[in-house]
Amino acid sequence: MKRIIIISSIVYCLFSIVPKAVAQSCDPSCASMDECRDKIAKCQEAWSSMEKAKKPHADALKKMEADIAAFQSRIKGIEKELFKKEAAIAEGEKELEEIVLVASVRIRQFYMRTSSSIPMLTLLSSTNIGSALRTYAYQQAVTSEDKKVITQTAMLVKELEDKKKKLEKEKGTLIVWQEDLDKRAVSVRKLVGEATAYQTKLSGIIASLTAQQQSFLAAKLAGLNLPTSLGAGPLFCTDDRKLDPGFRPAFAFFTFGIPHRVGMNQYGALGRAQAGQQYRDILNAYFANFSIEKREGMRIKVQGYGEMGLEDYLLGIYEMPGEWPIEALKAQVVAARSYALSYTNNGANEICTTQACQVYKGGNKGGNWESAVRATTGEVMVSGGETVKGWYSSTDGGYTFSSGDVWGSDKSWTKRTRDTNGDVGSFSDLLSKAYDRDSPCFYAAQGWRSEFGKSAWLKSEEVADIANVILLSKADSGTREHLYQQDKPNPGGKETWGRDKVKDELRSRNITPYNSVSDVSASGVDFGVGRTTQVSVSGDAGSTSFDGAEFKDFFNLRAPANIQIVGPLFNVEKK
Numbered sequence: 001m002k003r004i005i006i007i008s009s010i011v012y013c014l015f016s017i018v019p020k021a022v023a024q025s026c027d028p029s030c031a032s033m034d035e036c037r038d039k040i041a042k043c044q045e046a047w048s049s050m051e052k053a054k055k056p057h058a059d060a061l062k063k064m065e066a067d068i069a070a071f072q073s074r075i076k077g078i079e080k081e082l083f084k085k086e087a088a089i090a091e092g093e094k095e096l097e098e099i100v101l102v103a104s105v106r107i108r109q110f111y112m113r114t115s116s117s118i119p120m121l122t123l124l125s126s127t128n129i130g131s132a133l134r135t136y137a138y139q140q141a142v143t144s145e146d147k148k149v150i151t152q153t154a155m156l157v158k159e160l161e162d163k164k165k166k167l168e169k170e171k172g173t174l175i176v177w178q179e180d181l182d183k184r185a186v187s188v189r190k191l192v193g194e195a196t197a198y199q200t201k202l203s204g205i206i207a208s209l210t211a212q213q214q215s216f217l218a219a220k221l222a223g224l225n226l227p228t229s230l231g232a233g234p235l236f237c238t239d240d241r242k243l244d245p246g247f248r249p250a251f252a253f254f255t256f257g258i259p260h261r262v263g264m265n266q267y268g269a270l271g272r273a274q275a276g277q278q279y280r281d282i283l284n285a286y287f288a289n290f291s292i293e294k295r296e297g298m299r300i301k302v303q304g305y306g307e308m309g310l311e312d313y314l315l316g317i318y319e320m321p322g323e324w325p326i327e328a329l330k331a332q333v334v335a336a337r338s339y340a341l342s343y344t345n346n347g348a349n350e351i352c353t354t355q356a357c358q359v360y361k362g363g364n365k366g367g368n369w370e371s372a373v374r375a376t377t378g379e380v381m382v383s384g385g386e387t388v389k390g391w392y393s394s395t396d397g398g399y400t401f402s403s404g405d406v407w408g409s410d411k412s413w414t415k416r417t418r419d420t421n422g423d424v425g426s427f428s429d430l431l432s433k434a435y436d437r438d439s440p441c442f443y444a445a446q447g448w449r450s451e452f453g454k455s456a457w458l459k460s461e462e463v464a465d466i467a468n469v470i471l472l473s474k475a476d477s478g479t480r481e482h483l484y485q486q487d488k489p490n491p492g493g494k495e496t497w498g499r500d501k502v503k504d505e506l507r508s509r510n511i512t513p514y515n516s517v518s519d520v521s522a523s524g525v526d527f528g529v530g531r532t533t534q535v536s537v538s539g540d541a542g543s544t545s546f547d548g549a550e551f552k553d554f555f556n557l558r559a560p561a562n563i564q565i566v567g568p569l570f571n572v573e574k575k
Contacts (some may be wrong), residue, residue, distance in 0.1 A: 063475045068182075075174050098154070102160070134502070139343055223562055224260045225444055229357030230266050230394045231319040237441035238448070238455075241573060245457035250575040251520050252445040252457045253555065256430065257397020262406050263287065264335050264392035266320060267442070268419045269328040271435030275421065279330035279376070286400060288415040289383050292334070296378035300340055301350040302360060310347070313340065314373045315364040319392070322367045329372035335390035338380040342389035383413045395441045397569055398434035399530025416529055424527045445573070447563030456563045457575065460539075464514035465499045467537045470554045472502055476510050487560050514541040520572045524548065531568040532550050 159205025404410030
């Protein structure tokens with residue numbers, strides 16, 4: 001009974017979990033960055049609340065499941081015992097039939113003896129007193145034995161009947177208990193399952209909202225017009241270390257590489273070819289799980305140019321300078337050929353001619369490029385029977401990433417790579433060992449203002465404001481819609497709070513704001529995968545550390561003009 005009461009209370013409690021979680025404001029739609037952040041926070045809060053509420057009940061369910069298993073094992077044991085006892089009773093009843101038959105004969109004889117055997121009459125009628133006494137003693141012994149047999153028989157019958165009734169009652173009780181426990185266990189399992197399913201739904205919504213949030217950041221990043229590959233023309237990244245903004249202290253945030261960092265690193269291919277690597281070695285450095293196969297005689301549809309042979313199409317690709325080493329050019333040709341076949345589904349669809357696909361200008365580029373095309377005729381990368389979509393980008397900043405890291409969809413042929421000629425344990429190591437270090441965009445501060453030397457340098461109070469914005473957002477997520485950059489219209493049509501307003505809001509929440517900062521550093525870096533994991537800020541409000549990705553996102557939302565951090569690995573320079 002105690003078990004049943006405990007299980008009932010578990011069921012009652014679990015019925016109250018899901019409705020509370022569902023009541024949380026969490027849905028997969030958002031119209032602005034702020035709304036996305038708000039809803040992500042609420043979804044995460046709902047998920048955590050569900051986990052907290054579910055845990056004791058899930059633990060209790062595990063205990064109950066163990067109890068049920070032990071109880072059912074006991075039932076099986078008792079049923080085996082019951083079977084043995086029933087068999088014994090059946091055997092006993094068989095023997096009892098024979099005993100009852102003998103007993104009935106003895107009862108009849110006992111009655112006859114007791115009614116005819118009068119001791120005095122026996123003595124008086126006997127001519128021999130000794131013989132009479134012996135006869136009398138014998139009759140008494142037989143009578144006593146008959147009484148004993150009759151009594152034992154009666155007791156055996158009663159004992160067997162009592163045992164049978166007791167076992168039948170026990171069996172009936174156990175069956176009822178088992179059915180009841182099974183029913184309640186089904187209910188508890190169902191409710192815990194519903195709670196877990198709702199958590200799964202929340203996780204999906206969080207992922208959806210995060211994707212939308214990233215799309216807003218991507219839209220702002222697109223405003224920098226950074227090329228995704230060398231096909232767009234020469235790279236123009238300024239080294240702000242050579243520019244003087246005219247104020248001190250000054251801070252600039254330098255990113256390693258430019259988007260998108262998936263597949264072949266074009267400047268990395270240059271560095272590897274200069275180091276003596278062959279084109280297949282270069283491709284193996286940037287792609288995984290593939291083999292080189294021939295696809296000859298293929299035709300392709302090119303936007304604005306009609307249908308043509310695949311090799312003729314490749315002659316007009318302008319994605320790498322023709323004067324680069326031949327092995328780098330060969331690697332580019334195979335990547336471009338693979339990309340074209342994958343993009344068009346083996347020629348069934350049309351491919352565009354801009355860097356949104358890959359840059360095609362028609363005709364024959366000639367020179368070493370033509371030689372690279374001829375030397376690798378028909379060669380494509382194939383993985384699992386599928387032509388590899390040979391992504392490439394101009395400058396990865398010493399690290400490439402998988403497609404899942406960047407776009408959320410993992411392809412087995414993409415991989416994370418530290419693109420260096422040795423181990424890296426510092427920024428100076430990376431600056432000297434990365435294969436793409438010769439790219440003008442390998443280490444650059446992105447964005448600029450018309451004043452301050454047309455640089456990306458920020459003033460102390462501007463960095464302090466970014467730190468304050470993060471502190472306020474963490475203290476109250478409802479303020480996020482007011483925390484965009486001040487020199488542009490608020491994308492949600494709300495009021496954008498200036499520096500002083502942000503500081504007032506912090507004070508009203510008993511948080512000391514920064515008025516100025518004296519030092520900012522990338523205090524945590526994972527040189528294994530190429531990510532800044534922590535940023536530390538010191539100033540008149542003390543020292544604070546922020547998550548690297550969080551700092552990057554808020555920096556990009558609040559920093560003036562088009563100044564941005566454009567990748568996961570970044571450093572801070574100071575003048």
